[in-house]
Amino acid sequence: MxxxxxxxxxxxxxxxxxxxxxxxxxxxxxxxxxxxxxxxxxxxxxxxxxxxxxxxxxxxxxxxxxxxxxxxxxxxxxxxxxxxxxxxxxxxLQAPVISWGDAKFWPDDKESMETDTPLGHAPVPHFASNRSFALKVQGDSMSTEFSEGDIIVVDPEMEPKNNHYVVVFLPMENDVTFKQLAVDGGRRYLKPVNPRYPIMPMEEAAKICGVVVSKYKEYE
Known part of the structure; x- marks a missing residue:
């Protein structure tokens, strides 16, 4: 069909x-x-x-x-x-699409978010929590699995494990990034899907904002 x-x-x-x-x-x-x-x-x-x-x-x-x-x-x-x-x-459940900069505040510090108006909504899988949020993918570091403009739904309640796709706040760069989590010998790394980008050691102060549980594509 x-x-x-x-x-x-x-x-x-x-x-x-x-x-x-x-x-x-x-x-x-x-x-x-x-x-x-x-x-x-x-x-x-x-x-x-x-x-x-x-x-x-x-x-x-x-x-x-x-x-x-x-x-x-x-x-x-x-x-x-x-x-x-x-x-x-x-x-x-419909999760709000928020800005990348606001992801580090979700869901416990919403008062610090730059905007309280969602950029849109995305359906949440039945197994994800009601604290889930969504982001619009930027750049090509996660292609070809994720394309720029895709909507990813992120669950802050899910325990991050090896090979999970995660959204991470990096306080040293004051940046929120989206990568695949790689665990090797007790050390954690952030791995882009696109081989053109390098694997990064995950700094100790980094905060995992959530695990990606689904993606959706919007067409203009």
Whole structure:
């Protein structure tokens, strides 16, 4: 089943016309029509469409997993997608997308964050905690596994282990970075996926802000 088929299936499951769905996710009916006929092969509103129709955002975007995650069906206005919350229909947590600079403050020192307005939201896997947050990938040090612009969901409650992808605050550089954790003989290293970048020893004062539990791609 292609994206166009999944969007049509989700809309029909929710009982919406193309116009009703378009109004709920704040895009034009023409945009919905183009998605359903395959003239548009992607949309940055995929998550909003999934939430509006009461289906699994991961299934809608990738075709993986179940269309319905459980619970009764229901729909949500796009305007409802504000602060993190569980959708009643799917028991699906939405994590706020925050800036890299604010990652070192999340979640225990939110008053020090530069902004209290999320840059967006991303669905959180069922196994992750309700303290999860999301970031938009910058640069190419983690390609080809992660591309610039991908959304990564980070769980600060998950215990970091060897080979986990982690977000780390480096106080000596006053910088937040995203790398793969490598543990060798009790020493920890931060390893880029892209071989063009060097492996870095992890300084003792470094703070692991969380473990990456999922990624999503947005299309313009």
């Amino acid at each position: 292609t994206l166009k088929d999944r969007i049509r299936t989700a809309r029909e499951y929710a009982g919406f016309t193309q116009k009703e769905l378009a109004d709920r996710v704040d895009i034009s009916q023409t945009a919905i029509h183009k998605l359903e006929c395959g003239r548009s092969r992607s949309s940055r509103r995929t998550v909003a469409i999934a939430l509006a129709c009461g289906v699994n955002p991961i299934w809608l975007e990738t075709g993986e997993g179940d269309m319905i995650l459980g619970g009764s069906r229901g729909a949500h206005q796009a305007s409802d997608i504000g602060a993190p919350y569980y959708t009643g229909a799917m028991d699906f």
